[in-house]
Amino acid sequence: MPVLGTLDIRKWAEGGIAVYAGxxxxxxxxxxxxxxxxxxxxxxxxxxxxxPGMHPSIPLCMVFSIxxxxxxxxxxxxxxxxxxxxxxxxxxxxxxxxxLVDSETARRELAARWGFPVSPGEAKIWTQYDRVRxxxxxxxxxxxxxxxxxxxxxxxxxxxxxxSANLAYSRAEDKLVLIQVEPQYEYHKAERGRPRLLSFDxxxxxxxxxxxxxxxxxxxxxxSDMTLPPPRYxxxxxxxxxxxxxxxx
Amino acid sequence: MKFGxxxxxxxxxxxxxxxxxxxxxxxxxxxxxxxELGFEYVWAVEHHFLEEYSxxxxxxxxxxxxxxxxxxxxxxxxxxxxxxPVNNPVRIAExxxxxxxxxxxxxxxxxxxxxxxxxxxAFGVNPDDTKKMWDEVVHCLxxxxxxxxxxxEGRYWSLPPRVVIPKPYQEPHPPLWVAVTSPGTExxxxxxxxxxxxxxxxxxxxxxxxxxxxxxxIKNCEPVGEFVNEHISALNFLYCHQDNxxxxxxxxxFASAFGYLAxxxxxxxxxxxxxxxxxxxxxxxxRQDPKKGSVPKPQSASEGPRVPESITxxxxxxxxxxxxxxxxxGVDTVNFILNAAETVPQAEVLASMxxxxxxxxxxxxxxxxxxxxxxxVAAVAAGGR
Numbered sequence: 001m002p003v004l005g006t007l008d009i010r011k012w013a014e015g016g017i018a019v020y021a022g023x024x025x026x027x028x029x030x031x032x033x034x035x036x037x038x039x040x041x042x043x044x045x046x047x048x049x050x051x052p053g054m055h056p057s058i059p060l061c062m063v064f065s066i067x068x069x070x071x072x073x074x075x076x077x078x079x080x081x082x083x084x085x086x087x088x089x090x091x092x093x094x095x096x097x098x099x100l101v102d103s104e105t106a107r108r109e110l111a112a113r114w115g116f117p118v119s120p121g122e123a124k125i126w127t128q129y130d131r132v133r134x135x136x137x138x139x140x141x142x143x144x145x146x147x148x149x150x151x152x153x154x155x156x157x158x159x160x161x162x163x164s165a166n167l168a169y170s171r172a173e174d175k176l177v178l179i180q181v182e183p184q185y186e187y188h189k190a191e192r193g194r195p196r197l198l199s200f201d202x203x204x205x206x207x208x209x210x211x212x213x214x215x216x217x218x219x220x221x222x223x224s225d226m227t228l229p230p231p232r233y234x235x236x237x238x239x240x241x242x243x244x245x246x247x248x249x
Numbered sequence: 250m251k252f253g254x255x256x257x258x259x260x261x262x263x264x265x266x267x268x269x270x271x272x273x274x275x276x277x278x279x280x281x282x283x284x285e286l287g288f289e290y291v292w293a294v295e296h297h298f299l300e301e302y303s304x305x306x307x308x309x310x311x312x313x314x315x316x317x318x319x320x321x322x323x324x325x326x327x328x329x330x331x332x333x334p335v336n337n338p339v340r341i342a343e344x345x346x347x348x349x350x351x352x353x354x355x356x357x358x359x360x361x362x363x364x365x366x367x368x369x370x371a372f373g374v375n376p377d378d379t380k381k382m383w384d385e386v387v388h389c390l391x392x393x394x395x396x397x398x399x400x401x402e403g404r405y406w407s408l409p410p411r412v413v414i415p416k417p418y419q420e421p422h423p424p425l426w427v428a429v430t431s432p433g434t435e436x437x438x439x440x441x442x443x444x445x446x447x448x449x450x451x452x453x454x455x456x457x458x459x460x461x462x463x464x465x466x467i468k469n470c471e472p473v474g475e476f477v478n479e480h481i482s483a484l485n486f487l488y489c490h491q492d493n494x495x496x497x498x499x500x501x502x503f504a505s506a507f508g509y510l511a512x513x514x515x516x517x518x519x520x521x522x523x524x525x526x527x528x529x530x531x532x533x534x535x536r537q538d539p540k541k542g543s544v545p546k547p548q549s550a551s552e553g554p555r556v557p558e559s560i561t562x563x564x565x566x567x568x569x570x571x572x573x574x575x576x577x578x579g580v581d582t583v584n585f586i587l588n589a590a591e592t593v594p595q596a597e598v599l600a601s602m603x604x605x606x607x608x609x610x611x612x613x614x615x616x617x618x619x620x621x622x623x624x625x626v627a628a629v630a631a632g633g634r
Contacts, residue, residue: 001262002301002513039520041370058300058367058513061520085520090512092519158522192522217366218521244509245502247261248594 001244005050005086005095009167009176009237012051015206018111018118020168020179020234026113028228031071032188036125036134036221038064038146038195039085041214046084049210050095051167051237053178054086061085062211063094063162064146064197066123066134069106069226077103078123079110080136080144082205083164088235089242093165093180098205100138114231115168115179121204131193132221138204145198148191148219156187159220167237178237185224195219250576250613252605253290253325253584254283255484258305259510261590269304275595277314279587282599284319286606290357291315292327292446292584297335298367301590302510309344316352324352327359327446327584328428331386332379333406334372335363338386342393342413349417356417359446360387361428364526366515376517377525380437381405387425387441391474394422421475426482431527435459439466442477448484453559453574456483460579480582483575485561487585488593489605493564496601499593500562507589561585565608572613 040062047056066080079101083094100121101107110116121138130151136144163182170177195216202209235241260272280291293308293315305311312324326345330336349356362379363369369376385403393399393413400410417423426444429435438445445463447456460481467479486507488500518526556562561571561583575583588598 002510003262055513057515057519058298059370059515061515085515087513090509154522155524158518158524160519160522190522215370217370220522242509244261244590245506245592247506247591248597 001246002055002087003047004052004240005054005056006048007051009051012167012206013169013176016117016119017176018115018166018168020115020170020177021112022170022172024113024230027230028073030069030226030228033224033226034068034070034125034221035224035226036066036132036146036148036219038148038197038219039217040064040195040197041217042084043212043214046207046210046212049084049097049207050086051178053235053237053239053241054088054093054095054165055240057085057087057092059214061217062213064144066125066136066144066146068123068125072106074105074109075103077101077106079106079116080121080123080134081164082144082207083162085162086165088165088178088180089240092160092162094162096164096166097207100136100143100204111168114181114228115166115177116181117166117168127221132191132219138201141201141204142199143201143204146219147196147198148193148221149196150193151191151221152193154190154192154220156185156190156222156224158192159185159187159190159222161185170234176237178235179231180233180235181231182229184227184229185222186226187222187224190220190222193219193221250572250580251289251582252610253292253482253582254279254288255327255584255586256291256293256305256311257296257303257507257586257589258293258311259302259507259590260304261301261506272304272591273311275588275591275598276311277318278595279598279602280315280322281318282602284322286602287610288322288602288606290323290325290582290584291319292325292357292359294327295330296368298371299365299514302514309348313348313351316348316355321355323355323357324348325357325359325426327357327426327448328361329358330363330368331360331383332362332372332374333382333386334374335368338389338406339393339408339411339413341386342390343415345390345423346394346415346417349419349423350415352418354418356419356423357426358390358423359426359428360390360443364430364516366517366520369517376521376523378405380525383427384437387427387443388473391422391425395475424478425474426478426480429459432459433527435463436466439463440470442467442470442472442474442479444478444480445482447482447580450484453578456575456580457578464579481580482582482584483580484584484586485559485571485575487568487587487601487605488562489565489568489601489609491564491604493567496563496567497556499597500560501556503589503592504560504562506592507586510590565604568605568609569612572609576613
């Protein structure tokens with residue numbers, strides 16, 4: 001049986017999670033989204049940061065995504081996310097540790113509709129001839145600084161987007177839930193390069209010294225129209241949604 | 250149609266030294282039985298670091314053991330990872346030649362390039378380069394086996410003039426295959442005169458389409474070896490039981506376990522966007538909707554089993570029907586996964602093999618065991634491509 005996460009979700013919730021308001025049929029269309037994403041392998045002990053309903057990916061890795069949304073139903077905002085990559089059943093999902101958002105309205109809506117674990121923070125993305133750089137700040141301090149080096153064009157269809165799994169308190173169900181958020185992208189432009197992490201504040205991302213980076217995998221930079229549909233699946237964070245059949249006795 | 254058995258060697262947690270040995274012992278017992286029952290191939294993969302899913306990192310050792318306990322079954326290295334950072338091509342040629350000698354000329358060689366980030370990331374392989382690396386290696390292997398002196402200077406590996414020894418027992422060399430997972434690899438296989446070693450659970454319709462392309466291309470191929478190995482094999486799960494419902498239920502259980510373990514692995518495509526991997530290999534078939542796909546998924550008790558008709562599990566009639574579908578799609582060999590993560594007790598696996606051999610095998614016309622069709626081609630000048 002594959003390993004499962006061991007995060008104490010109640011203790012984690014005490015540190016601040018979203019209050020999920022319940023199902024809403026409305027999708028958001030976020031036009032001309034700029035998204036820098038980095039995949040980095042991390043040491044396996046960070047699986048303690050995954051809830052018991054998720055399996056860690058093999059090898060374990062972390063994805064940072066830094067996005068600028070210029071055209072949204074709540075006006076422009078930026079969003080920076082840190083996710084530990086795992087599996088819910090057989091499906092790849094990123095457990096969202098923290099989402100830093102620079103607009104109060106966006107924070108409120110993202111938390112209530114999709115359960116994003118939002119906090120105030122600002123993200124900036126710079127494109128240069130040989131790299132794309134991002135810096136994320138919380139309380140005025142650098143929470144994350146990273147780069148995509150050696151930019152090269154790719155097809156948008158080559159990018160496998162990762163759905164996030166957001167731990168939130170469901171008001172309707174009066175319990176903790178894991179909300180799966182599955183954005184869809186229509187790419188206008190896509191690039192790939194090498195990831196480089198320049199700065200990472202464990203306290204801001206709530207990793208408590210558990211994340212140790214092993215090796216970079218890839219970075220992508222894309223411009224797209226993104227759709228954020230209503231959550232399709234809301235699951236129990238403490239139990240796997242499906243189980244592998246047990247071996248014979 | 251020919252039949253083979255196929256091993257990933259999956260070992261479920263919790264692990265113990267005894268558990269791994271038990272899985273290998275069980276596999277060897279199955280191979281011995283397969284030899285007696287008339288299965289024609291035993292294949293074993295080469296994978297590294299694929300926790301639980303495949304503890305088969307030294308298949309040449311396992312397959313040599315298979316050859317030592319059998320008399321006639323062919324041993325297939327399926328596949329050897331043809332990436333110089335993982336396996337130096339000289340070592341591939343040497344080891345395979347030795348296996349061919351000790352098995353008495355019973356070796357088939359499947360070639361491939363890996364599909365997981367787990368493996369590529371560990372060996373420092375750039376996913377963009379794997380097809381080109383494979384191509385270099387697959388062109389060199391037959392020459393190392395047939396030329397007295399061999400030298401090569403390529404983009405991904407080089408060798409000054411050397412006598413690569415030993416030479417394989419089979420003349421001119423063992424049959425060569427390529428793992429066909431990503432769409433388009435059937436083109437590579439056809440153009441190079443290689444057998445198509447199907448390693449995914451795609452649909453029969455997909456297989457038929459790809460088989461047609463392959464058969465068309467191989468007619469005018471430029472073989473990398475000294476003969477054309479025109480064959481299409483497919484991979485399937487086998488659990489045969491007199492009671493159809495029981496057969497389907499048990500087969501479905503281990504097939505689900507197989508898919509579950511595979512899904513934990515980061516494929517190259519999951520994390521490294523590249524045109525070199527248009528699909529995630531095995532994984533898409535395992536993750537798709539069972540109504541549309543070909544791999545059974547765990548179902549709730551109330552739903553009952555929903556198993557694609559092309560999966561060879563159930564009673565002998567159902568298994569035969571599934572095989573006929575593959576046969577009509579141009580597949581000439583089906584290799585079976587017999588168990589996964591020891592989900593099915595060993596005695597039941599052996600019983601399933603016996604029932605299949607007794608009731609299903611005779612329904613398919615089988616010729617004598619012959620080496621894949623050989624078409625002599627001009628020897629290629631020394632010094633590589």
